[in-house]
Amino acid sequence: MMFETMREAMVESQLRPTGVNDPVVLAAIRAVPRERFVPPARTGLAYADTAIEIAPGRWLLEPLVTGLLLTHARIMPSDRVLVVGAGTGYAAAIIRHLSRHVTAVEENSGLVAAAQANGVDVVTGPLADGWAARAPYDLIFIDGAAAVLPSALLAQSADDGRLAAVIIGDDGVGRATVGRVAGGHFAGTGFFDTGAVALPGFGRAPKFIF
Incomplete structure (x- = not known):
């Protein structure tokens, strides 16, 4: 009951006042117990307005x-829908x-293993490669941040398909972004700034200075 109360408080105090107002989305969020998708030692943070580390270098986005x-x-x-970087399976659920x-x-x-234990079907492979066997996708949902979008992944989008992710700009700021993919190129609009770490295979190559 404690977690159910915390989940409802998250919806009413964090989500609804800040633009998460689609009743279908809210119903889906209410139906998924977020505390099951975080490490046991961090369940007390499950409904806090913060990202949670779920593995070294991997984070569950803030609600x-x-x-x-x-x-x-x-x-x-x-x-x-293709969910890239499923993690423990929260967004996919x-x-x-x-x-x-x-x-x-x-x-x-x-x-x-954690996602499967939570009842989420997951395919295993490099995140940057997506999953071509079931392409094309109407939506590619990157469950994390990306400084670059691999061409192999964009090629799996349907014509004029959508992509949602936290995109890290040249200024290093992550912005929640949704846009369209056409001709192997993505164009989207960022609408919320947030700190985030790029998923494996989605970071910029380091620059060498001579």
């Missing part, structure tokens, strides 16, 4: 960012309430 991305993505039941066709990909074996 507001996840909610905003899902709201702006406007997922339809018929959409084919919510999206399963919104779409009948969800593929979640993860490369960290510990996170794959």
Whole structure:
């Protein structure tokens, strides 16, 4: 009951006042117990407005960012959705309430096991490669941050498909962003600034200074 109360408080105090107002999205968020998707030692933070480390270098996005991305993505039941960087499976579990066709990909074996323990079907492979076997996708949902978007992943988008992610700009600031993919190129609009760490394979190559 404590977690149910905390979940409802998260919806009413964090999400609804800040633009997460689609009743279908809110119902999906209410249906997924977030405390099951964080490490046991951090369950007390499950509904706090903060990102949570779920593995070395891997983070569960703060609830507001996840909610905003899902709201702006406007997922339809018929959409084919690819969740990249499924982690422990939280976003994928919510999206399963919104779409009948969800593929979640993860490369960290510990996170794959955690997602499967939470009842989320996950395919295993490099995140930057996506999952071409079920392409094209109407929505590519990157459950984390990206400084670059791999061409192999963009090629799996349907024509004029959508992509949602925290995009890290040249200034190093992450912005929750939703946009369209056309001709292998992504164009989107950032609508919320947030700190985030790039997923493996989605960071910029280091620059060498001579």
